[in-house]
Amino acid sequence: MLIDVVMPQLGESVVEGVVVKWLVEVGELIAKDQPLLEISTDKVDAEIPSPSAGRVTQILVKPGETVPIQAVLAKIETAPAASPPAPEAAQKWDEETEGFPGHMARTSEPPIPAPPRVETSAPAPPPPPKTGRIRITPVVARMAAEQGLELSKIPGTGIDGRVTRKDVEAYLASSAPGAEGSAKKPKPSEAKVVAAKAPEAKAAPAPKGAASPSAKASEGKPAAAEGDQVVPWTPIRKRIAEHMVRSKQTSPHVHIFAEVDMHRVAAVRAKAKQEGVSLTYLPFVIHSAAKALRETPVMNATVSGESTVMKKDIHIAVAVDTEKGLLVPVLRHADRMSLSEISAAMDDFGARAKSGKISPDELSGGTFSVTNPGIKGNLFGTPIINQPQVGILRLGQIVKRPVVIDADGEDSIVIRPMMYLCCAYDHRVIDGVAGNGFLYRVREILEAGDFS
Amino acid sequence: MLVTYIEAIRQAMDEELARDRNVLLMGEDVGVLGGAFKATAGLQEKHGADRVVDMPISESLIVGAGIGLAVQGLRPVLEMQFIDFISCGFDQIVNSAATLRYRHGGQTACPIVVRGPSGGGVHGGLYHSQNPEAWFCHVPGLKVVAPATAYDAKGLLKSAIRDDDPVIYFEHKFLYRRIKEEIPAEEYLVPIGKAALRKEGRDLTVITYGAPVHAVMKAARDMATEVDIEVIDLRTLQPIDWATVKASVRKTGKALIVHEARLNGGIGGEVAARIAQDCFEELDGPVIRLAARDVHTPFAPAMEAYVLPNQEKITEAIRKLAAY
Numbered sequence: 206m207l208i209d210v211v212m213p214q215l216g217e218s219v220v221e222g223v224v225v226k227w228l229v230e231v232g233e234l235i236a237k238d239q240p241l242l243e244i245s246t247d248k249v250d251a252e253i254p255s256p257s258a259g260r261v262t263q264i265l266v267k268p269g270e271t272v273p274i275q276a277v278l279a280k281i282e283t284a285p286a287a288s289p290p291a292p293e294a295a296q297k298w299d300e301e302t303e304g305f306p307g308h309m310a311r312t313s314e315p316p317i318p319a320p321p322r323v324e325t326s327a328p329a330p331p332p333p334p335k336t337g338r339i340r341i342t343p344v345v346a347r348m349a350a351e352q353g354l355e356l357s358k359i360p361g362t363g364i365d366g367r368v369t370r371k372d373v374e375a376y377l378a379s380s381a382p383g384a385e386g387s388a389k390k391p392k393p394s395e396a397k398v399v400a401a402k403a404p405e406a407k408a409a410p411a412p413k414g415a416a417s418p419s420a421k422a423s424e425g426k427p428a429a430a431e432g433d434q435v436v437p438w439t440p441i442r443k444r445i446a447e448h449m450v451r452s453k454q455t456s457p458h459v460h461i462f463a464e465v466d467m468h469r470v471a472a473v474r475a476k477a478k479q480e481g482v483s484l485t486y487l488p489f490v491i492h493s494a495a496k497a498l499r500e501t502p503v504m505n506a507t508v509s510g511e512s513t514v515m516k517k518d519i520h521i522a523v524a525v526d527t528e529k530g531l532l533v534p535v536l537r538h539a540d541r542m543s544l545s546e547i548s549a550a551m552d553d554f555g556a557r558a559k560s561g562k563i564s565p566d567e568l569s570g571g572t573f574s575v576t577n578p579g580i581k582g583n584l585f586g587t588p589i590i591n592q593p594q595v596g597i598l599r600l601g602q603i604v605k606r607p608v609v610i611d612a613d614g615e616d617s618i619v620i621r622p623m624m625y626l627c628c629a630y631d632h633r634v635i636d637g638v639a640g641n642g643f644l645y646r647v648r649e650i651l652e653a654g655d656f657s
Numbered sequence: 658m659l660v661t662y663i664e665a666i667r668q669a670m671d672e673e674l675a676r677d678r679n680v681l682l683m684g685e686d687v688g689v690l691g692g693a694f695k696a697t698a699g700l701q702e703k704h705g706a707d708r709v710v711d712m713p714i715s716e717s718l719i720v721g722a723g724i725g726l727a728v729q730g731l732r733p734v735l736e737m738q739f740i741d742f743i744s745c746g747f748d749q750i751v752n753s754a755a756t757l758r759y760r761h762g763g764q765t766a767c768p769i770v771v772r773g774p775s776g777g778g779v780h781g782g783l784y785h786s787q788n789p790e791a792w793f794c795h796v797p798g799l800k801v802v803a804p805a806t807a808y809d810a811k812g813l814l815k816s817a818i819r820d821d822d823p824v825i826y827f828e829h830k831f832l833y834r835r836i837k838e839e840i841p842a843e844e845y846l847v848p849i850g851k852a853a854l855r856k857e858g859r860d861l862t863v864i865t866y867g868a869p870v871h872a873v874m875k876a877a878r879d880m881a882t883e884v885d886i887e888v889i890d891l892r893t894l895q896p897i898d899w900a901t902v903k904a905s906v907r908k909t910g911k912a913l914i915v916h917e918a919r920l921n922g923g924i925g926g927e928v929a930a931r932i933a934q935d936c937f938e939e940l941d942g943p944v945i946r947l948a949a950r951d952v953h954t955p956f957a958p959a960m961e962a963y964v965l966p967n968q969e970k971i972t973e974a975i976r977k978l979a980a981y
Contacts, residue, residue: 342981344910347938363981370910370941 469654
């Protein structure tokens with residue numbers, strides 16, 4: 206008998222859905238309730254199970270097409286020959302069904318026994334055929350997210366081809382630099398997860414390889430000798446750690462430096478002070494960055510998948526140190542703010558960050574970041590990009606130095622407050638010309654001393 | 658000193674009777690007869706009939722009288738001839754003993770120990786094979802222990818007697834004379850609330866207590882070539898040593914809980930839930946429980962073997978979880 210597979214109504218107000226992917230092919234023998242396809246609606250994404258055992262005779266809707274509910278998606282021939290597979294042999298004890306989740310019953314291979322434990326040299330078993338659906342465990346989901354792994358490339362050795370923690374560990378070991386050949390892989394060419402290298406990256410710290418520091422940090426109990434203090438990570442520390450690792454793995458950072466003569470900024474500060482207004486150096490850099498971002502739109506951007514989103518608005522995220530950890534509140538429309546407005550907003554953030562009264566909304570939506578490590582910030586530092594942004598500026602210490610300037614056509618040595626300003630940019634998105642041009646422009650604005 | 662499990666229990670009571678004048682034993686046939694299983698053999702003779710007291714066949718009375726004496730400053734050790742009959746004293750335990758400290762704003766303690774033989778595997782039938790520990794873990798104010806070795810049986814009973822809160826002490830009768838161990842001649846205690854890591858391993862954690870500890874350890878040895886098992890003996894069931902459990906599961910990523918008590922509402926459910934909640938992102942397989950079937954323990958040996966966890970079931974569960 207030929208029966209229809211129809212688009213079900215997945216929720217009261219849902220009237221249509223998009224076919225995402227077919228999990229079976231025409232001609233394939235299928236069991237009752239076997240997932241046939243994945244669909245996506247406004248409300249939910251779902252797999253559509255087969256209403257019956259049989260053979261797929263027709264697939265009527267292509268992936269990507271939108272169909273109304275009750276539309277016929279496929280046709281299935283439910284011939285008696287295509288009866289579901291015979292039940293497995295009687296089990297010795299029925300914890301098989303009582304004590305174990307049903308899906309633990311092995312369906313693709315004969316019952317165990319597990320192979321003897323092998324430490325080295327044995328070739329890894331070949332990956333079982335992929336059926337479009339990858340089975341994983343929670344720990345594998347976490348590891349894959351942390352390491353940015355593509356699970357379909359990892360051969361699963363668990364029941365029904367499940368990817369287990371050991372499989373991921375073996376995969377990581379075999380794909381780590383220098384470990385090639387230590388484990389025989391069916392397709393070594395696939396066993397690679399290295400961020401694309403860019404030419405200028407040679408001058409910058411190289412992006413991290415596949416081995417993740419956060420993965421190492423999360424392993425087991427910390428080894429602590431007597432007298433050592435073990436401080437478990439707070440949720441905010443965990444988020445920072447995760448973010449830092451992810452950023453380093455995601456973006457090939459290029460760090461460039463400008464040496465900025467801050468004497469005009471110092472003069473503006475001094476003048477403001479006389480008028481009773483106390484300004485730090487930070488608002489000047491934020492102001493200059495905002496101006497330069499307006500002229501270099503590619504720096505004011507975020508990355509979404511394989512696209513760069515050039516942001517219309519300039520929202521600068523500024524790192525603020527608090528007792529609980531680093532917070533990064535966002536100055537919205539920083540390019541429309543005056544120096545004193547920026548300064549007041551920063552004071553407000555600082556006070557509220559310390560009392561814990563910054564709302565989550567104020568911590569999101571940044572399009573570029575500035576970080577100022579303060580008086581003890583040392584000569585310079587190489588900041589990590591605040592994902593998904595593509596650039597960040599870091600202030601160095603401001604130190605009086607003798608510098609050579611051109612005074613009426615003559616070289617002369619004067620004492621100036623100098624600062625090394627570091628800019629990190631994501632070399633996936635930004636080429637050297639744009640990145641260098643941006644930082645050069647920030648320097649020009651700071652040295653010109655016109656902050657109106 | 659090579660002792661059986663039951664001799665270790667007897668020694669613990671003997672030493673505590675000698676150490677502290679406030680300790681006394683009460684129960685059915687604990688005096689003249691020396692206990693149905695001889696756990697108190699010779700103690701009345703040695704310490705006197707006023708300190709090792711034969712009681713009428715009324716568990717409610719034994720526990721109730723013990724609570725009254727405890728409030729007056731004594732440390733009664735109350736024997737249930739079979740732990741199955743603790744249910745007759747249930748009200749006294751959960752409504753009186755467990756609530757005393759709370760009701761009096763912390764000003765009253767109730768240092769009683771209720772102990773008795775639990776467990777099956779000895780063809781005792783449904784009134785002499787029970788494992789009712791989970792009932793008591795549900796009640797705040799009680800501590801619950803279940804030793805699996807002679808060393809722990811002695812050390813935990815001494816700690817229980819010295820504890821100012823009511824402790825329910827489950828001794829497994831299958832182990833009474835089946836295990837023999839070297840234990841120190843000098844005095845020692847085993848702390849309440851601390852699990853024992855019986856064996857380190859990398860692949861899978863088995864969390865268990867009581868008699869199944871021995872079957873799990875045998876499985877760990879027998880299966881050493883195929884799977885590297887870590888074995889945790891909880892020893893104390895209330896409060897459970899979560900730090901040890903979680904550290905192990907975070908390491909291995911897989912957890913199997915084995916107990917002889919029934920599955921439904923057993924300790925394993927609580928352990929599994931905590932692991933699922935607190936170790937979710939470390940799990941490399943489902944948390945599995947292996948326990949007695951949800952029926953009364955039958956008398957017939959073949960049926961008893963069918964109902965209770967045994968070596969074969971443990972091996973099979975480990976093998977399945979390891980392969981997940």
